[in-house]
Amino acid sequence: MIKRKGVTLVELLISMALITIGIAGLVQSFGYIQKAVQSSKNRTLASNLAQEKMQILKQKIYYQVLVTTSAVNNTTDFPPETLSYDTGYFPPEQVVEAGVTYTRYTYIQSIYENSGLIGILAPNLPDTGMKRITIAVVWGQGDGKRKVTLRSILANPNTVMANVAFSGTVTTTNSVPMSGVLVGLVESPGVSDTTDSFGRYYMNGTPGTYTLAVTATGYYSLLQGIVTAAGGTPVTNFKLTKIGTGMIEGYPWINDHLVISQVAGSTVDASVIPNFDQEYVEVFNPTTYTWIVNGNIGLRFQRYADAAKRTIQINYLNNSIPSGGHYLFANSATLAAFGTNTNADAVWDPGNSTTNFPLFATQQNIIPVDEDGGGEGCGALELYRVSDGQILDRVGWNRTNEGKTAPFSEGTAYAQGIGLQRAEVFSRKTSTAGADATYGQAYDSNNNNEDIYGSQPGVTKPMGSFEASKPVISGTPAIGAVVSCTDGLSASTVAVSAGAHPYAYFYMVNVATGSWTVLISSGVLSLERLNVPIANNAVYTFNSTSTFLTQRDDRGIISGRVSNALGGALSGVVVTAGGANTTNTGADGRYSMRVTSGTVDITANPTTGGISTYVTASSNTIPVEAGAVHAGVDFVLYQGGRITGYVTRDGVNGLPGVAVAILDANSVARDQQISGPDGRFTTVVVSTGYYMVQPALGSLETSAPGVSTVTVVNMSGAQFSSTFTIAGALGYVTGTVKKGGDPIKTGVLIVVTTTTLAGSPPAPPNLSSATITGAPFYMASSMENGTYTVDVRNSTNPAYNVYAYYSTPSGTTAVILSSKAANIGVVAGQTTSGVNFSW
DSSP, X not given: OOOOOOOOHHHHHHHHHHHHHHHHHHHHHHHHHHHHHHHHHHHHHHHHHHHHHXXXXXXXXXXXXXXXXXXXXXXXXXXXXXXXXXXXXXOOEEEEETTEEEEXXXXXXXXXXETTEEEEEOTTSOOOSEEEEEEEEEEEETTEEEEEEEEEEEEOTTOOOOOEEEEEEEEETTOOBOSSOEEEETTEEXXXXXXXXXXXXXXXXXXXXXXXXXXXXXXXXXXXXXXXXXXXXXXXXXXXXXXXXXXXXEXXXXXXXXXXXXXXXXXXXXXXXXXXXXXXXXXXXXXXXXXXXXXXXXXXXXXXXXXXXEEOOEEEOSOEEOTTOEEEEESSSEEEETTEEEEOSEEEOTTOOTTTOTTHHHHOOSSOOGGGSTTOOOEEEEEEETTTOOEEEEEEEOBGGGTBOOSSOSSSXXXXXXXXXXXXXXXXXXXXXXXXXXXXXXXXXXXXXXHEEEESSOSSOOOOTTSOOOOOOOOEEOTTOEEEETTSSSOOEEOEEETTTXXXXXXXXXXXXXXXXXXXXXXXXXXXXXXXXXXXXXXXXOOTTTOEEOEEOOOEEEEEEEEETTSOBOTTOEEEETTTEEEEOOTTSEEEEEEOSEEEEEEESOTTTSOTTBOXXXXXXXXXXTTOEEOOOOEEEOBEEEEEEEEESSSSSBOOSOEEEEEETTSOEEEEEEOOTTSEEEOOOEESEEEEEEEOOOTTOEEESSOEEEEEOSOSXXXXXXXXXXESOEEEEEEEEEETTEEOOSOOEEEEESSOOOTTTTOOOOOSHHHHHSSOEEEEEOOTTSEEEEEEEOEEEEEXXXXXXXXXXXXXXXXXXXXXXXXXXXXXXXXXXXXXXXX
């Protein structure tokens, strides 16, 4: 018999299972591989789109690449990074590639160099000849967004050579070299340098009339006028004078909540009801506003023996507590204590449970005392807001002789040998000095053993809402409060805990002499004190009885000074922050304003509402912290005027979108604008002097006149330059391409020409030297979404023929389908839309 080798059924099943697992793993691996390939493909396409846009911008005339003036700062999509982009000149573009929608963002910034570092200039400042282009391409992938960013520098090829060398040294009045001092030209913010360890500065510029500005922290700034011609090497040395300083100290308090001011568990008085244990809880209002109590403020109590807090059911008789006033909770409507009768504001409801409060049925008592037996006398009381359960205040007391600790408390519970006793009152201190019946009981260091004291009998009678209000001299120590000053020299400081009985204390040094605003803040509470006088080597002390943080605000403060090029104060200058906050400088040129925390752009003398004879200046991305001061945001403004002009296509009708360069007498660009929808443009305020205004045109565009000259003098209005008529300016042809009603995704060739193409399909031209001198041809390819745009020159007579070519497979060959739209007129600066093709 022949024996044959084989496998058992079990072995076969095991083999099949292993193969299945392997195939499943392989399939899953293919899924991961596919995702990785798709991710790489998406990133490659995004990079290509970014490079394409960068190339498009770099091929433009320098003056046509306008600095972003209306930027959006997206902080949510890629935290902590901010995605900033233009919404005006180069708005976001959506491009569909391979079924994925990409959004392409453009951001143009004017930059300058200072000691080897790149700085960013505000968009309304004179051009430096360098711009930074940032292209970001964003797309959705998986459950989030992805981004590719490309950045490059664009230099003005026509920049006039910086043939003036500014140099010098900066020292103290004792001739000690000063490093890190900023020296710059007021009229050309892009020309600046920081002194080295020997106090030397060196910077290249162009000929002209300037103001040298020298600034250093802790020293008075200096301004020096200077005039230089081409090839000049002016040497200007400076000696800076140190600013006199003083100090500020203070004791800040916070009063933002009600406090439990007295607790009594039993005050027997036979004149009321024989052997009736009167009890009460007194509440004090140290805040500056009235509290509505009726139904809004409640009490909870917990005995040592209880496992949880018990809510006291209350009948409210009176509604509110005024500032500095009291509110009295009690177990009877009238209390007889300290030889007087006092009306309660609220009483215990008869429905309170004897399960929760064992003494309530016999004595109407909620809070037991030592004399009630059973080791009572240890407990805790809580004042809370009914609407949201927020705890306003807590008082807990121990019974130390039996080792019993309060169920809850603020800090350490009040330590009592046998706990709360009959005829004893637990009272809150009025200040760190202890008890004083003249003032409200407001001291709350968040430590019951520090804040509360017991007395037999009590120091003061129980008081309710009908009693006179009392002044407040303390509260919760504002430990950790941030203290800032608008002097621009001092650094913020923090209030710390001090004293055997804790209070908050701060000491600020190096505060410049003068009168300043001081801001003390803790969370959303703050105190802003104006015109605080600081004398040299003297200490200004905030009165401890009036340093209460009562203002509710989560903003910060920006402050600074605005002066002219001679250092004189400019009053009445409008200063804006982030476009939402506005203030004016005072007689001393200083300003101060509250702004929302974050980073903001500060503008002095904005185009709208500003003084038209002075330039506009900005400081970008100033950090503002809630409850803090960012001081020293100063501006130096020089005088000048504005230049206007009109760009047309025919001498009458405005031509939008034409870039215009404004050059000074040395051919240095001082501004660049773009004609608006009506063809008109207006420059920022430029300094007085001679200027040349000229449109920045393409190779086939001409302007009449080619350049206009203007001399700007100090004036309130704008000076008109000229009406520029542009020949050969571009317009646009747009449309869609579809087949069977659906967009063609593979691309359709669009040819626009004034001539008629022959053949079937019409044959595009053979590119040669003859093409350059013959009829114009403009070509583009449609996008994946089936749309196209072609830039063409103005022409209505003759009008254009628009041809579309679509290649489609037919068997083993390709067939070119074509279509034509005739008599398409294009007006410069306008779009001829709706030139659609379908098959």
